[in-house]
Amino acid sequence: MARIDQDARTLRATLVLVGPRDAGSSSLLRTVRDRVPADRRPGDPARAGATADPLLDWLPIDLGTITGWRVRVDCYAVSSRTSYDTTRRLLLQEADGLMLVLDSQAGRLEDNLAALRAVQEQLLDRDGRVRDLPQVCCYTKQDLPEELILQPAALDATLNPRGAPSFAVRAVAGENVLESLHALVTLVMRRLVAANGNSA
Amino acid sequence: MRVLEPWLREPLADLVRESAARVVLVMTASGQVIAQHGFTRSLDVMAAAALGAGILATTAELADLIAPGDDFGAVVHQGGAQGVWLAGFDTPRGRWVTLVVFGRESSVGLVRMFFDRFASGVRRLAPAPTATPELLAEGFERELDDSLRALFGTG
Numbered sequence: 197m198a199r200i201d202q203d204a205r206t207l208r209a210t211l212v213l214v215g216p217r218d219a220g221s222s223s224l225l226r227t228v229r230d231r232v233p234a235d236r237r238p239g240d241p242a243r244a245g246a247t248a249d250p251l252l253d254w255l256p257i258d259l260g261t262i263t264g265w266r267v268r269v270d271c272y273a274v275s276s277r278t279s280y281d282t283t284r285r286l287l288l289q290e291a292d293g294l295m296l297v298l299d300s301q302a303g304r305l306e307d308n309l310a311a312l313r314a315v316q317e318q319l320l321d322r323d324g325r326v327r328d329l330p331q332v333c334c335y336t337k338q339d340l341p342e343e344l345i346l347q348p349a350a351l352d353a354t355l356n357p358r359g360a361p362s363f364a365v366r367a368v369a370g371e372n373v374l375e376s377l378h379a380l381v382t383l384v385m386r387r388l389v390a391a392n393g394n395s396a
Numbered sequence: 397m398r399v400l401e402p403w404l405r406e407p408l409a410d411l412v413r414e415s416a417a418r419v420v421l422v423m424t425a426s427g428q429v430i431a432q433h434g435f436t437r438s439l440d441v442m443a444a445a446a447l448g449a450g451i452l453a454t455t456a457e458l459a460d461l462i463a464p465g466d467d468f469g470a471v472v473h474q475g476g477a478q479g480v481w482l483a484g485f486d487t488p489r490g491r492w493v494t495l496v497v498f499g500r501e502s503s504v505g506l507v508r509m510f511f512d513r514f515a516s517g518v519r520r521l522a523p524a525p526t527a528t529p530e531l532l533a534e535g536f537e538r539e540l541d542d543s544l545r546a547l548f549g550t551g
Contacts, residue, residue: 231548260547263535265536
């Protein structure tokens with residue numbers, strides 16, 4: 197849940213990367229880490245020389261001072277293993293935005309759908325309502341041979357019924373990785389600003 | 397001792413003095429630090445706040461599973477030379493969490509007693525939150541977009 201400190205003028209939001217196993221959420225976060233300067237990653241465990249945790253990776257990013265507000269996002273990629281359900285549920289309860297990291301391979305369509313169903317279930321609040329969060333879809337592995345993958349339009353038709361911004365991602369090459377994060381941060385902050393009564 | 401808001405200094409100083417605490421950290425339920433005493437490096441504070449808030453959140457979930465409706469207000473870890481007291485309490489500003497590290501010169505009972513007094517003091521002294529949050533400045537999204545383009549190199 198976003199933390200807004202009016203006195204210190206700081207704003208901090210939580211973004212969670214979720215998707216089926218091996219869809220590439222860890223690679224995606226690693227690419228972001230590689231491309232964001234170390235001095236803009238305050239507290240990043242990998243910055244201190246530690247190896248990123250493959251089961252629960254955390255990347256804090258300092259977005260700078262925006263109209264006098266210090267803005268920061270915490271990005272989490274959590275393992276899709278069943279044993280991490282509780283961790284994922286807790287993170288999703290805290291999330292301000294979701295990056296749905298989905299595998300473009302035709303053979304993994306069912307896995308994508310199962311992961312999306314699981315996320316919906318984990319977003320239920322205590323009253324049984326699904327939390328409506330800003331989200332973007334990242335279709336990974338778009339660099340595989342065409343015969344193995346589905347094109348973004350076909351993936352959108354099946355996996356993105358609410359029409360969230362979607363991106364054809366090549367995580368290793370870094371294509372569209374930062375663009376998708378840019379879009380998600382914008383959506384999350386737009387909602388936070390609106391909730392605080394601004395017309396910007 | 398560092399406090400985000402001056403009115404916290406007195407109740408925190410009382411807690412530290414009366415309970416003989418070595419380290420005290422006061423944070424929101426989501427881990428944002430509000431006050432601290434006894435830390436020497438900022439990294440320690442950040443890690444302790446994140447872990448403390450996480451432990452209490454996890455314990456609350458566990459409590460909800462095994463004893464719904466019961467309130468597991470505090471968690472205590474007793475080591476050989478030092479102990480850790482971790483407890484949440486409600487304030488006019490929302491739920492806060494306090495972590496106290498104490499040594500042999502103190503005890504769980506002593507910390508509990510003065511923690512209760514500290515929590516009461518905070519509830520009494522805390523200014524009520526403003527009804528309407530201060531508006532974020534106009535042009536926030538435009539500046540944010542500029543900053544993201546510069547940081548991410550996105551067109």
